[in-house]
Amino acid sequence: MTQPPGTPTNSSLPGQSLFSRILAVSALLAAGLTAAYLTGRVTAQRALITNDEINTVQVTQGALPAVVRVDVRIRKDQLQQGDDPNETGSGFFYKPNLIVTAYHVVQYQESITVTLYNGKRVNASVEGVDPGIDIAILKVSGASAPKTLAFGDSARLIPGQKFITLGAPIKYNNFIATGVFSASTRSLGRSDGLGEEVGQYFLTTATIQGGSSGGPVLDSRGAVIGVADANASANSLVPGVIGAVIPGDLTKQSLSDLEAVGVPQRGTLGVTLVDLDDLDPALRQLAGLSSNQGALVDEVPAGSAGARAGLRGSLKNNKGQLLSPLGDVIVAIDGTRVTSSFDVIRLIAAKRPGQVAALKVWRNKKEVTVNVTLLKRTLP
Numbered sequence: 001m002t003q004p005p006g007t008p009t010n011s012s013l014p015g016q017s018l019f020s021r022i023l024a025v026s027a028l029l030a031a032g033l034t035a036a037y038l039t040g041r042v043t044a045q046r047a048l049i050t051n052d053e054i055n056t057v058q059v060t061q062g063a064l065p066a067v068v069r070v071d072v073r074i075r076k077d078q079l080q081q082g083d084d085p086n087e088t089g090s091g092f093f094y095k096p097n098l099i100v101t102a103y104h105v106v107q108y109q110e111s112i113t114v115t116l117y118n119g120k121r122v123n124a125s126v127e128g129v130d131p132g133i134d135i136a137i138l139k140v141s142g143a144s145a146p147k148t149l150a151f152g153d154s155a156r157l158i159p160g161q162k163f164i165t166l167g168a169p170i171k172y173n174n175f176i177a178t179g180v181f182s183a184s185t186r187s188l189g190r191s192d193g194l195g196e197e198v199g200q201y202f203l204t205t206a207t208i209q210g211g212s213s214g215g216p217v218l219d220s221r222g223a224v225i226g227v228a229d230a231n232a233s234a235n236s237l238v239p240g241v242i243g244a245v246i247p248g249d250l251t252k253q254s255l256s257d258l259e260a261v262g263v264p265q266r267g268t269l270g271v272t273l274v275d276l277d278d279l280d281p282a283l284r285q286l287a288g289l290s291s292n293q294g295a296l297v298d299e300v301p302a303g304s305a306g307a308r309a310g311l312r313g314s315l316k317n318n319k320g321q322l323l324s325p326l327g328d329v330i331v332a333i334d335g336t337r338v339t340s341s342f343d344v345i346r347l348i349a350a351k352r353p354g355q356v357a358a359l360k361v362w363r364n365k366k367e368v369t370v371n372v373t374l375l376k377r378t379l380p
Contacts (some may be wrong), residue, residue, distance in 0.1 A: 050359055056176075059164055059218055059221075062147075063216065063222055064174055066148055066149045067166045068136070070089040070168075073112075074087055090211065092215065092216040095145070096144050096145045098354045101136050101137075102134050102213040103129050103130065104194055104230075106129075111123075125139050126138060127258075128262065130257075130264045132195070132197035132198075134194045135246065135251055138302045151248045151251070154248035157219075159180075159182060160181065161219060162179075162181075163178065163218070165177045165179070167211065169209035172211075177206045182203045188232060197346065201245060203232070208230065209231060217245050223248075225248040263379055267352060269374075271298070271301070272299045273295040273345075274298050275331050275341050276293060287329070288322065288365035293339040293340070294329045294339070295329065295340060295344045296326060296329050297312065297329070299313050309370050324358060330361050340380075353375055353376040354374065356374070357372045358371055361373055366373050
């Protein structure tokens with residue numbers, strides 16, 4: 001077949017096989033691309049292959065300047081012999097001098113420094129805390145945010161959406177990980193008593209390891225739709241591979257409350273509770289309870305929302321042991337059955353001061369309804 005003018009033929013490169021010619025052309029292309037990188041002529045869009053890669057690079061390049069590493073010196077009274085006195089977490093600027101991080105990172109702080117995107121280190125102090133959802137606000141001195149991040153709408157997330165996490169896992173600064181919003185869960189089974197007022201955690205395949213806590217979780221638009229909090233694993237011997245995220249809407253509401261009032265304004269009964277499953281079966285039987293699902297009202301402080309609504313607490317002997325008859329046992333809230341004190345705390349926390357919660361309680365061996373008007377929280 002006749003070749004068009006100027007088309008190379010097998011005889012154009014004497015002594016070379018087709019494979020060697022392909023290698024030569026590939027080497028020339030690689031050299032050209034390297035030179036282009038060195039002279040800055042290749043843009044991210046041209047160097048990347050897929051639209052998703054382009055999106056990830058654009059979002060992370062825009063957001064990373066707002067992300068910080070948080071280094072905490074822990075108080076001596078909180079350390080056991082051999083403990084590391086240093087704690088590392090992550091955070092991000094949401095205002096020029098205010099940073100969001102995880103409360104458990106700074107809970108026992110003696111001093112705090114943050115490392116900015118450019119490596120500069122500055123001092124920080126705790127401005128507000130919300131242990132109920134494991135969030136804290138830090139205030140920095142001697143620096144202003146090179147970038148701030150805005151919150152998106154986490155209520156509209158759909159499983160399968162891309163999540164991008166930024167932070168300092170295992171002290172690697174400016175670390176980027178991607179995954180998806182996999183599922184939601186009501187409880188992580190935490191042993192530290194924090195985050196009990198998180199209605200639902202987001203679970204993700206994106207990396208969240210030690211040091212990631214407090215870092216932003218972004219959607220593909222670059223909006224904050226959550227805060228990295230923890231990772232889940234089958235047991236304490238296996239590293240967690242599932243990341244747990246505090247929803248952005250809940251965080252945003254808390255930040256507003258902390259700045260305006262100094263304390264979060266989620267609903268609370270103001271009473272102490274005991275899981276029904278933790279009671280002596282004989283006590284449950286005396287109370288006429290056939291189930292171990294519910295929460296016993298233990299103490300009802302005067303002036304609390306529970307006290308104003310007439311909730312009845314429990315009697316104890318001088319050793320602190322519960323006596324019969326028991327106090328009220330909460331078995332449902334607004335028609336939703338509860339299994340434990342955690343369910344009660346979570347469902348009540350979803351409301352705001354002034355709203356009413358309809359509690360179904362077991363009292364004197366029958367169910368009665370107690371309507372509780374939730375009160376504004378005040379500084380301790």
